[in-house]
Amino acid sequence: MSRVAVEVAGLSKRFVLHHERYRSFQDLAIHMFRRRRTSEEFWALRDVSFTVEQGRSFGIIGENGSGKSTLLKIIAGILRPTSGSIHVDGRLAALLELGAGFHPDLSGRENIFLNAAVLGFTRDEIEQRLDAIVEFAEIERFIDTPLKHYSSGMQIRLGFAVAINSDPDVLITDEVLSVGDEVFQRKCMDRIDDLMRRGKTIIFVSHSLDQVRYVCTDAIWLDHGRVRAAGRSPEVVQAYLDFANKKDRERRGETEPDEVTAAAGVDASRRWGSRELEITRVEMLDDRGLHSTVFETGSSVTIRIHYLAHERVARPVFGLAIHYGEHVHLNGPNTGAAGLPIEYVDGPGVVEYRIKALPLLRGLYTLSVAAYDEHGLHAYDHHDRLYPFHVQQLRIREAYGMVWMDAEWCHEPGWRAPSSNGHKAPVGVGGER
Amino acid sequence: MGLWRYRELVRNFVVRDLKARYKNSVLGFLWSLANPLLMMIVFTVVAVAVWHRDYRDFPVFFLSGLLAWNWCAGSVVGGTYSITGNAHLIKKVAFPRELLPLSLVLSNGVNFTLAVVPFLLLAAAFGFWPHPLLLLLPVVMLVQVLFLTGVALFLGCLNVYFRDTEQIVDTMMLAWFVLTPIFYSVEDLTQQYARWIYYLNPMASIISTYRLIFYYHSPPDAFFMLRMTVQALLVFVVGYLFFLRRAADFGEEV
DSSP: OOOEEEEEEEEEEEEEEESSOOOSHHHHHHHHHSOOOOEEEEEEEEEEEEEEETTOEEEEEESTTSSHHHHHHHHHTSSOOSEEEEEEOSOEEEESSTTTTOOTTSBHHHHHHHHHHHTTOOHHHHHHHHHHHHHHHTOGGGTTSBGGGSOHHHHHHHHHHHHHHTOOSEEEEESGGGOSOHHHHHHHHHHHHHHHHTTOEEEEEOSOHHHHHHHOSEEEEEETTEEEEEEEHHHHHHHHHHHHHHHHHHHHTOOOOSOOOTTTTSOGGGEESOOSEEEEEEEEEOTTSOBOSEEETTSOEEEEEEEEEEEEEESOEEEEEEEETTTEEEEOOBTTTTTOOOOEEEEEEEEEEEESSOOBOSEEEEEEEEEEOTTSOSEEEEEEEEEEEEEEOSSOOOOSSSBOOSOOOOOOTTOOOOTTSSOOOOTTSOSOO | OHHHHTHHHHHHHHHHHHHHHHTTSHHHHHHHHHHHHHHHHHHHHHHHHHHOOOTTTHHHHHHHHHHHHHHHHHHHHHHHHTTGGGHHHHHHOOSOTTHHHHHHHHHHHHHHHHHHHHHHHHHHHTTOOOOGGGGGHHHHHHHHHHHHHHHHHHHHHHHHHOTHHHHHHHHHHHHHHHTSSSSSOGGGSOHHHHHHHHHHOHHHHHHHHHHIIIIIOOOOOHHHHHHHHHHHHHHHHHHHHHHHHHHTTHHHHO
16 A cells, blocks of 8 residues: 655664864874774664655654754765665655755856755756746746845745755655745645645654644654654654653652643643543544544544543533644534433543544544533533644545545436426536526 | 766856856956966066076966966865865755865866967967867866866865865965976976876876977877876776765764
């Protein structure tokens, strides 16, 4: 089904820190007489293995100095691994710096050629993409102006335009997505989404955990050069957040809370409620009953809400909502509207929402879950758009919009509408208005 | 070969070098001729006053060696800095690192070619009409590209590990200039010195050949050409191998 785009096996990288480096012949001469070398080894990566499948977006998270950038540089071919192997299937473009090799005295056009050539493109390939690059960067009027007269925003847009239009099979980026204004960022995200739709693979490092949660299907968490967690990105981010929070509490000398909730560490503005009835965990299960955050259009999905009622709560209503991205509200079913009365809850329990055939097309969606009182006025616990998930389309080829309807097309040749007496042609076949 | 894919990058590096040098202007190009012209005047004055040379003949004699020397000096000094001076690129982008010294040699070669045209006009003005031997020019230039690329690769790589290379190269250039037959001819030397200079300094052979083409208008000896080519090839291969063995580590060493 899915092919492997990048395979990293047993990768290790050792840096040797020379405290006294022989950077000059003078040093060398002096140290000829003192034989002992004071150097120290430092393992930036230790036995890192993972695979990224085609069409996935893969995030690398971790604290500063955890080896993220080293890993990217090794995959990009800038650094040589001490041991281990990397296999990349297809053309790889590494975008570790926007506008690498830009020259201030050259015009925008000349810089496009220079920058694209650094990325390994031939003249023909660059010419084919020139218009798209210029348009994407929104610099049509200034294309023949020397780069030194560009604003920094324009330079960044140009750099990103070249990279994203290079149309690689595997795109590697390092934080660079967090540049530009809101509008441009959204444009970049759209383009990345588009790359993924076309089965391209994206690997990126980010300090923005939200970005990783929303953009990446999979992730790994590096801790001091070792893989601490790997898997679906929301789970990896969650594990990392739990760890970071725990560390934070230890630093402040606090004790663990008695209940580690699903939303621990998440922005408080995304979760509210009085919490007599608490939603402790939310699981999404695919048609095989396995945890996942990537689902197939038309397949069955189960959303399982684990709750814990700290006291007896009468007639609660459980509900959920699905958004396309974060802003387009698609639905909002709840147990009240569905006619599932819950007399009371006390202690732990589970509520499930079973979707027989997922009617969503490819894209990134977010799930909200909530528990309210019977009138829907008082929130016990509301998790607002905390659970991102991806929908992929392997079987269904529909490409427009965001909804898939379980319907079929029919065609009857030779069928003619009885003329002009109020009958209508079948919808969508054309005919009369 | 993987390098062929990157021909566009080589072209761009060369264009970048040339544009930066000429600052996008015709005047910029004319300025690049000012240095050899001034050197020619100064050396002609000295040659006429000290060695009693003929002023109608010395400028062409001198320039036929100096232009090729400038190509050499620009490539060797520039090549030494070509890796360390592009650290920002090397740390951020993966591309064959040998393209940096190579494009530097090539851009200096373009510069040489552009200077040859006004030089031929000047030579004609002094009565040295272009000779059919000019057809040999591309061959000698190719030999020079090989030699200079080998040297630039070696020094560029060495400078990553020993920054003193820069200083040493800067200092040695003047000595190399004097030890190369530019303002004198190898024939002026006694036989045994002449032989040593050809063996130890490939630029001496190369410049002597240019001078045969531009000034003496007499064909070079085939064995001499062969020895010169083999010598240049050897320098190229040694320099390239030395470079390739270390190039993969530049990302962390620069």
